[in-house]
Structures are given as structure tokens and as C-alpha cells.
Amino acid sequence: MQQKKAAVYRQGIYVLIGLAILTILEFVVSGATNGSAPLLFIIALIKTGLIANYFMHIYRLWREESH
Amino acid sequence: MSAVVSREHAAPHHGAHEHEHHEVPYAVALRANRLGLWVFCFSELFLFGALLASRFALWGNTRPELSQGLGLITTSVLLLSSFFMARAESAIAHDDRPTFLRSLLWTVGLGTLFFIGVVVMEWNVFGLEANLLGIELFGHLKLTDGAFGAIFFGMTGVHAIHVLSGIILILIVWNNGRRGHYNAEQHWGVEACAVYWHYVDVVWVFFYPALYLIGQAVHL
Numbered sequence: 001m002q003q004k005k006a007a008v009y010r011q012g013i014y015v016l017i018g019l020a021i022l023t024i025l026e027f028v029v030s031g032a033t034n035g036s037a038p039l040l041f042i043i044a045l046i047k048t049g050l051i052a053n054y055f056m057h058i059y060r061l062w063r064e065e066s067h
Numbered sequence: 068m069s070a071v072v073s074r075e076h077a078a079p080h081h082g083a084h085e086h087e088h089h090e091v092p093y094a095v096a097l098r099a100n101r102l103g104l105w106v107f108c109f110s111e112l113f114l115f116g117a118l119l120a121s122r123f124a125l126w127g128n129t130r131p132e133l134s135q136g137l138g139l140i141t142t143s144v145l146l147l148s149s150f151f152m153a154r155a156e157s158a159i160a161h162d163d164r165p166t167f168l169r170s171l172l173w174t175v176g177l178g179t180l181f182f183i184g185v186v187v188m189e190w191n192v193f194g195l196e197a198n199l200l201g202i203e204l205f206g207h208l209k210l211t212d213g214a215f216g217a218i219f220f221g222m223t224g225v226h227a228i229h230v231l232s233g234i235i236l237i238l239i240v241w242n243n244g245r246r247g248h249y250n251a252e253q254h255w256g257v258e259a260c261a262v263y264w265h266y267v268d269v270v271w272v273f274f275y276p277a278l279y280l281i282g283q284a285v286h287l
Binding site for chain 2: 001004005008009012013015016017019023026027029030034035036037040041043044047048051052054055056057058060061
């Protein structure tokens, strides 16, 4: 139980690091490409994927068990 | 949602089978609640999508010159708040109540900071001017600055209302949690609140580049 809990907390930290890296990447890409909309929206979609999957647990919608 | 909430609240006081005959089984209600919440989230997409479409229709490949440092800081604060909300949900799922309550308070604190960052500092409601390490701390865009002002205040304003309502919801969940509600098996109230908060975060994931990063900066 303790190990499982620690693993879940660790996963949250990894997702946060991923989101931080992508946010910095957005900032850099904006400066380098004069604000390219397609590139910045691709990065935003990746960030959304991370949040929807790991934080919002969207997969629970089509899962039988409870929490 | 009511069936699940009533079971969550009733759990500490009643036997497990007391209301079984009159209520929808928890797992069934949970599935329906989840679907309902996601339908609500998708319905909100029309509102935020319309605002985003207006931005591209009226601004095109331009944007007003905003404080890049302030935008990056507020965005980071909101992402960090999402991390703590996810941590709170994981904590109650493992019956770790102290971490659950602490993480909720962190989420509220960071959400409030984001709200202040946008409404007080970026909107500059007090007309202040300050710099910290080269970062412009207060915005200069006004509501009367034509399409730039209308879109910027419209998008950030509608989002800020959602942030504020999210903070109130989290405080309600925190108060319930403090009084012993929710456990590892039954915590729909926490899950619903977390999904809503992350949704507000996802909206900002698109609003941030649309307002601060995409297109050529125009000095007003």
C-alpha cells in the first residue's frame, strides 16, 4: 500500500516536470518562430493529453470498476 | 451525483446495507456521474472555443504586448495547483487524510495566487507600476483598447470566474474532508472537484499561448 502510494505521488511529480518542460518549450518556440500557432497548439495538445490522462483520469469513463 | 454524495456522507454513521434497497449501487451511480461531469466539461468547450475563435478572428496573427514574465509565472502557478489537486485525490484514494487536506490547501493558495496574478496584476485594477528582476509586474492593457482589450478581458475574465468557482468548490471539499467525509472507496466529491479544477487548467493551457505567445506583438 505504502509503495503503491509512493509510486502514485512520484508519477504526479513526473507529470509536473513534463508540463514545466513543455511550458518552457512553448516560451522558447514562441520567441524562435515569431509565435507560430500550429507549433504552439501542438505543444498545448501534448500538455492537455498529459493532464487529461494522468490528472483527470479520462480512461475511467470506459472502465467498470469504481475509483 | 446526489445518490453518491449521500452515501459518502452517510458512510461514517450508518451500516453498509442500511439504504441498499432504495439507492442506486455506488459503482453504477459513479459511472453516471462521471459521464455527466464530462458532458458538462464538453458543453463548456463551446464557450471557451467561441472565445478562442474570437481571438483569432479579431487579432489574427497579432497580439498585444503583454508582460511575458507575468504570463509565464501565472501559468506555472496554475499548473502547480493542478499537481497539488491530483496529489489530494491520490491521497484520499490511499486514505492519507493529512496529505489530502494539506494538498487541497496548497491548491487553494496557488489558485488564489493565479487569480490575483490575472485580476489584480495583469488587469492592473489599481493602476500600479513595478518591476522585479526585469519582469513587469502590472499590465497596461485597458478594456477600452479596442479588440485587444475586449478579447483579453473577455477571455481572462470568463476563465477567472471559473477559477474562483473552483476555489470555492475545493474549500467545500476541504471542509467536508476535515469533518471526516470521503474515504479510499467513496470520494466522488473529491474526484468531481479535481476534474473540474484540471479542466480549468486545460482551458488555460490553450488561452496562455493564444493571449501571450501566438503572433506578432503590437505595442499599444
